[in-house]
Amino acid sequence: MTRLYTAQWILPVATPPIRDGAVAVQDGRILAVGPELEVRARLARLGTPEITDLGQAAICPGFVNVHTHLELTALRGRLENLSFFDWIQTLTRLRGEQMSAQDLDIAAQWGVVEAARAGITTMADVGASGAGFRALRRGGLRGIAYQEVFGPDPMQAKKSLASLKRRIEAQRSEETELVRLGVSPHAVYSVSALLFRLVIEYAEREGLAVAIHCAESQAEDDFMRTGQGPFAEFLRARGIVWTPPRTSPIRYLSDLNVLRVKPLLIHAVRATEEDIGLLTFHGTSVAHCPKSNAKFGHGVAPVGRMRRRGVRVGLGTDSVASNNVCDILDEARFAQLLGRAVQADGQWLSADAVLRWMTLDGACALGLDDRIGTLEVGKEADLTGISLAGPHLEPVYDPVTAVVTAATGRDVVLTVVQGRVIYDGQQVQTLDEARLQHHLPSLVAQLSSGAPDAS
Ligand SMILES: [Zn+2]
Known part of the structure; x- marks a missing residue:
C-alpha cells in the first residue's frame, strides 16, 4: 500500500521547499517527493x-534528538x-533508591510520548537501567540506547565492565533495525582511565x-587541570587516588x-581551539545541549567554531531534569539565538541551516545520514508534520522561517517513523498515554518525600 502525505509545504532539507507537495511512502521508505500533482501522476500506475x-x-524530515535520558523524565522540575x-x-540517589524498575519504565515511556508529540523520530538516549531502550522500542521511535557505566576507582574497573557486559548481553537479542544499543562511560570524573580503556576495547x-559526557563544566575542568574541586574531593573522601x-x-x-x-561527545562546552582540532582530526561528533548547559550556568559550547571546522554537531535536549522540555524546535531556536548573542553576529545560521541542524546534521552526528535526515527517494520515511496555522505562526512568508522562528513542538500534528504513524495529531498510537499519565501523581509523591534536595 502506498500512502501519500500532502501539505501546503514539503521541506525536504536536501532540496528547496515545495509548495502544495506530497511525500509518497511505501514499505517504510520514501517512494516520491514533489508537487502533489506530479507525485500523483507518477504513482498512477500503482493504483489509488x-x-x-x-x-x-x-x-x-523527522527531528533527531542526539542526547536524552528518558528514564529521568519523572524528575522534571524536581531538581531545580x-x-x-x-x-x-x-539525581543518583533518587534514581537509585526511590525508583523501581517499573517507575523507570513509566518515566521513559512518558518521555517517548512527549518526544513523539514534539515530532522527534530519533533519540540518542543514555541510561543506566535499560528503560530507555525498552521505551524506544515500545514507542516505535528510532534510536541508540547507550548503556551507562560508572566507576572512578580503578580497582573496580573489571567489576564495572562485567556488569556492563551482563546488561548488554541481556538486551542484545532485543535490538531491532530501528533501536540499537550503545555504551556510555559516563564522564572523566566518574570513570577511571582503566575502565575507559576496557569499555572502549x-x-x-x-x-x-559510544557516547561520553565531556567538557561540560568548570568543576570538570578543575578536576582535570588542578585536581581540585567537588569531583576531586568526592574521590578523595572515598580513598581513590586521583x-x-x-x-x-x-x-x-x-x-x-x-x-x-569516534564517540559522541556530549556537551563539549569548554572545548578549546586545540580540542576542536582533536575533534576534527578524530571525526568525533558532538551533542550540543544549549538549554541544559545554560540552566546549570556552564556556559555556551563553541558550536560556531566547531561547525566551521567541520565537526559534526547535533542538537540534544538532555534530560527534562535539566531542560525541562524535550522539544527540538525549542532547542534549535535557543541554540541559534544564543549563538548569535555570544558571537555578536545577527546573521549566524540561516533558518535553512537551523532546519538542517534539527534533521540531517543530527542524523550525521549519529552516523544515520544514509538512512534518514532528509526527504529523498529511497530514504526511510521518518516524517514530522507541523501546523502553520495560528496567531503565533501567521502570516507565513517563508515556511522554513515560520517553522524555525515561531513553531514549537506543540504545533506538531504528525510523527511518522519508517512509515509507521506514531502520533496522528491527537494521540500517540504506540503507547497508552492515559495509563502512563495516571501513574505520575504517585511518582511525584514518592520522589518528593524522603529525599530533600540540597537547598
Ligand atoms: Zn546527559
Whole structure:
C-alpha cells in the first residue's frame, strides 16, 4: 500500500521547499517527493493511494534528538537550582533508591510520548537501567540506547565492565533495525582511565556506539587541570587516588586513545581551539545541549567554531531534569539565538541551516545520514508534520522561517517513523498515554518525600 502525505509545504532539507507537495511512502521508505500533482501522476500506475492531507502545514524530515535520558523524565522540575555536583548526587540517589524498575519504565515511556508529540523520530538516549531502550522500542521511535557505566576507582574497573557486559548481553537479542544499543562511560570524573580503556576495547569488539559526557563544566575542568574541586574531593573522601593529567578533558580522552572509536561527545562546552582540532582530526561528533548547559550556568559550547571546522554537531535536549522540555524546535531556536548573542553576529545560521541542524546534521552526528535526515527517494520515511496555522505562526512568508522562528513542538500534528504513524495529531498510537499519565501523581509523591534536595 502506498500512502501519500500532502501539505501546503514539503521541506525536504536536501532540496528547496515545495509548495502544495506530497511525500509518497511505501514499505517504510520514501517512494516520491514533489508537487502533489506530479507525485500523483507518477504513482498512477500503482493504483489509488491512501491520503493523509495535513492542509496548512509543513512536512519535514523527522527531528533527531542526539542526547536524552528518558528514564529521568519523572524528575522534571524536581531538581531545580542545585549546583551541578549536588544535582548529580541528588539525581543518583533518587534514581537509585526511590525508583523501581517499573517507575523507570513509566518515566521513559512518558518521555517517548512527549518526544513523539514534539515530532522527534530519533533519540540518542543514555541510561543506566535499560528503560530507555525498552521505551524506544515500545514507542516505535528510532534510536541508540547507550548503556551507562560508572566507576572512578580503578580497582573496580573489571567489576564495572562485567556488569556492563551482563546488561548488554541481556538486551542484545532485543535490538531491532530501528533501536540499537550503545555504551556510555559516563564522564572523566566518574570513570577511571582503566575502565575507559576496557569499555572502549569492548565497544570496538562488539561494534557498539559510544557516547561520553565531556567538557561540560568548570568543576570538570578543575578536576582535570588542578585536581581540585567537588569531583576531586568526592574521590578523595572515598580513598581513590586521583593524579590530574593537567590537560583538558578532551585532550585526556584523546591521550587515552578513546577518540579512535569516534564517540559522541556530549556537551563539549569548554572545548578549546586545540580540542576542536582533536575533534576534527578524530571525526568525533558532538551533542550540543544549549538549554541544559545554560540552566546549570556552564556556559555556551563553541558550536560556531566547531561547525566551521567541520565537526559534526547535533542538537540534544538532555534530560527534562535539566531542560525541562524535550522539544527540538525549542532547542534549535535557543541554540541559534544564543549563538548569535555570544558571537555578536545577527546573521549566524540561516533558518535553512537551523532546519538542517534539527534533521540531517543530527542524523550525521549519529552516523544515520544514509538512512534518514532528509526527504529523498529511497530514504526511510521518518516524517514530522507541523501546523502553520495560528496567531503565533501567521502570516507565513517563508515556511522554513515560520517553522524555525515561531513553531514549537506543540504545533506538531504528525510523527511518522519508517512509515509507521506514531502520533496522528491527537494521540500517540504506540503507547497508552492515559495509563502512563495516571501513574505520575504517585511518582511525584514518592520522589518528593524522603529525599530533600540540597537547598
Ligand atoms: Zn546527559
